[in-house]
Structure formats: structure tokens, C-alpha cells
Amino acid sequence: MPTDEKFWNPYRLIPVKENIVSDSPQTHESFKGKSGLISCTLKNLTPLFVGKNSLNEQLFLTRNGRHVIPGSSFKGMLRSLSEIIGGGCHVTDPRGQYSKSLAACHNAQKLCIACRMFGMMERGSHAKVHMGNVSIGDALIREEKPQPLTLQVLLSSCGTRHEPFYRTPKTGRLDGKSRKFYFHQPQRTESVPNIPENLQSRAQNINALKPGHHFDFEVHFTNLNKEEIELLIYTLVLEENSQVEIGEEKVKLNGPLRHKIGHGKPLGLGSCHITINKIVYLTDSKQRFASLQQSSDTVFEGESLKNEISGLTRRYAGDNSEVMQQLRKMLIWDESDTRNFGYPDYYWFKNPVNSQKILKNI
Numbered sequence: 001m002p003t004d005e006k007f008w009n010p011y012r013l014i015p016v017k018e019n020i021v022s023d024s025p026q027t028h029e030s031f032k033g034k035s036g037l038i039s040c041t042l043k044n045l046t047p048l049f050v051g052k053n054s055l056n057e058q059l060f061l062t063r064n065g066r067h068v069i070p071g072s073s074f075k076g077m078l079r080s081l082s083e084i085i086g087g088g089c090h091v092t093d094p095r096g097q098y099s100k101s102l103a104a105c106h107n108a109q110k111l112c113i114a115c116r117m118f119g120m121m122e123r124g125s126h127a128k129v130h131m132g133n134v135s136i137g138d139a140l141i142r143e144e145k146p147q148p149l150t151l152q153v154l155l156s157s158c159g160t161r162h163e164p165f166y167r168t169p170k171t172g173r174l175d176g177k178s179r180k181f182y183f184h185q186p187q188r189t190e191s192v193p194n195i196p197e198n199l200q201s202r203a204q205n206i207n208a209l210k211p212g213h214h215f216d217f218e219v220h221f222t223n224l225n226k227e228e229i230e231l232l233i234y235t236l237v238l239e240e241n242s243q244v245e246i247g248e249e250k251v252k253l254n255g256p257l258r259h260k261i262g263h264g265k266p267l268g269l270g271s272c273h274i275t276i277n278k279i280v281y282l283t284d285s286k287q288r289f290a291s292l293q294q295s296s297d298t299v300f301e302g303e304s305l306k307n308e309i310s311g312l313t314r315r316y317a318g319d320n321s322e323v324m325q326q327l328r329k330m331l332i333w334d335e336s337d338t339r340n341f342g343y344p345d346y347y348w349f350k351n352p353v354n355s356q357k358i359l360k361n362i
């Protein structure tokens with residue numbers, strides 16, 4: 001919420017890690033790290049809408065008549081979490097306009113952890129490409145008869161960009177050292193806020209899905225080192241038990257950390273729970289040639305999977321840096337969270353008294 005107001009803006013800017021460690025990526029020819037696949041399921045906790053490009057689409061994206069979430073949506077979500085948690089470059093700032101130290105990687109042999117994992121493209125005439133060591137497939141819906149939910153939304157927000165809301169909280173400047181995240185809105189299970197009469201002309205119905213649908217997908221990885229696989233697993237499952245205290249109101253929330261995917265995040269849409277069903281590590285290809293035996297891939301399921309995940313996520317779950325503490329405040333999912341979310345109205349933005357007002361710290 002802005003200072004002096006009772007409602008909460010749906011988003012906040014949270015800091016990123018500033019110590020970027022660059023390294024050359026493991027190429028696919030030389031087998032050095034772990035390779036394999038992770039099978040996952042996403043369950044949506046609030047209504048979900050994935051359109052082709054934006055909310056301008058009315059229909060949920062489908063393939064052969066079935067609802068689908070494209071792998072690129074997962075990739076975007078995991079990449080942005082990896083940049084924040086693992087210390088990655090600012091891909092949308094190629095020239096280091098905001099912050100020299102966070103400028104987008106420009107040399108395919110010297111990449112931050114997010115570019116090593118998810119890929120990058122050099123600029124210029126002899127540009128090299130690093131494809132990335134993680135690829136994510138599309139997620140198809142499991143339910144035969146999905147339960148639709150028609151929601152009326154605004155095509156675009158009010159268009160006002162109030163600069164003070166976008167400053168990095170700690171520095172008070174627009175320096176690119178923070179990222180925008182949306183709070184979960186657990187009360188938002190069946191509806192979205194009503195659209196005022198005067199904005200009805202910009203409203204449109206979208207065909208969302210009710211909470212409780214399942215989408216299955218696979219993540220393939222090649223030559224990941226220990227730090228990279230830990231980051232990948234953590235960004236997929238996050239944490240199951242977290243406690244936070246938000247802002248000067250000291251709003252106490254308890255619960256797991258959850259993701260957001262798809263459109264309508266400011267309205268509370270797209271909260272989801274990702275679970276890992278199985279992790280398979282492929283046998284070293286050299287060993288495989290040498291032994292002439294059936295592959296002896298290592299498979300983690302059930303109890304052994306729990307242990308493997310808890311080992312791999314320990315480092316980040318135990319990270320109490322400022323960045324992680326702020327991130328937890330944004331990702332926490334607590335069903336008893338009754339905060340009132342909304343934006344200031346047109347008149348608030350037009351009032352000169354508010355021109356320098358920032359959002360309250362969390």
C-alpha cells in the first residue's frame with residue numbers, strides 16, 4: 001500500500017543478489033555434471049488463465065483441444081526466480097543502464113548462473129548462442145472435463161506508472177536492483193474485483209479455470225553442477241513451512257511458498273503449487289559405453305525422493321539473506337491472509353499531495 005493508505009498494492013519490488021559469479025557454461029559434448037529429468041505436476045490454487053499473448057485473448061491456450069501451459073511460461077518463471085535467488089544478470093538491461101554490475105551477460109563464455117541454466121544469445125554480427133542446460137516441456141491438463149470459470153477483467157491497467165512505486169526500496173532509486181513480484185491473494189478463489197461502471201468499455205470476459213486442476217510437465221537438464229541443480233530444484237518446489245512478518249503492520253503469515261503463473265497476477269490469478277513426482281539422473285555416458293549393460297539410471301521416487309529434495313534445497317531454504325527474506329514475504333501462501341488488495345484510483349494519482357509517495361516497506 002502507499003504510505004497513509006489501508007489497502008495493499010498487489011505488488012512490491014524486492015532486491016536481487018548483487019554478487020554475480022560468471023563462468024563458462026558446460027557444453028553438451030563434455031559430460032561433467034548431472035543430467036536427467038524431473039517429472040512435475042502443477043495444481044492451481046486460484047483461478048488460472050493462460051492466453052496466447054496477453055489478457056486480450058479470451059480463450060485459454062489449448063493443444064488438440066486440451067488446456068496447456070507452454071514450457072516457455074515455466075522457463076520465464078524459473079529464470080526470474082533463479083536470477084534473484086542465485087545471483088543472475090538483468091537480461092532486460094543489455095547496456096547496464098541501471099546498474100553496471102547487473103548488466104545482461106554479453107559473452108557466451110562468461111555467463112551468470114541464470115544464463116548458464118536457461119540460455120543466452122550474444123548481440124552483434126558474430127553472435128554466439130548458449131542454448132541453456134535446462135529445458136522445460138509444455139504442461140498438459142490432466143482433467144478430462146475441466147471446470148471453466150468466466151471472469152470479467154480489464155484489458156489494461158489504468159496506464160499510470162507512478163515512478164516512486166518502482167524505486168528500489170533500500171536505495172530509493174530507479175537502479176534496476178529490484179524486481180517486481182505479486183503477492184498471493186488466497187481469498188480470490190471464485191471471482192475478481194468488480195469493474196467500475198466508467199471502465200466497463202475496456203472490460204472483457206476471459207475463460208479461466210477454477211482452482212484445483214492439474215498440469216503435468218517434464219524438466220530436462222544436462223551437465224548441471226551442484227550449485228545449478230540445487231537452484232533448479234529449489235526454484236521448482238520452494239519451501240513447505242515458512243513464517244514471515246510483513247511491514248509496519250506486522251502482518252504475520254505462515255505457510256508454504258508457492259508460485260504464480262499465467263495472466264492476471266495483480267488480480268490474484270495464477271497461484272499454484274508445483275510438486276516433483278520423480279527425479280532421474282542419467283548414467284554417465286562414458287560408463288554406459290564401457291559397461292555394455294542396461295543403463296543404470298538413478299531414480300528417486302517416494303521416500304527417497306523426499307530425502308533427495310530436502311538435501312538439494314537445504315542451502316537456499318537456510319538462506320536468511322535480505323533477498324530471501326523479502327522473497328519469502330512475496331511467495332508465502334497463507335489461507336488466513338485477509339489483506340485487502342487494490343490499486344489507488346485515478347484521483348489518487350492526480351492529487352499532487354501523492355506525487356512522491358512510495359509504497360510502504362515490507
Ligand SMILES: [Zn+2]
Nearest residue numbers: 089105112115
Ligand atoms: Zn546472465
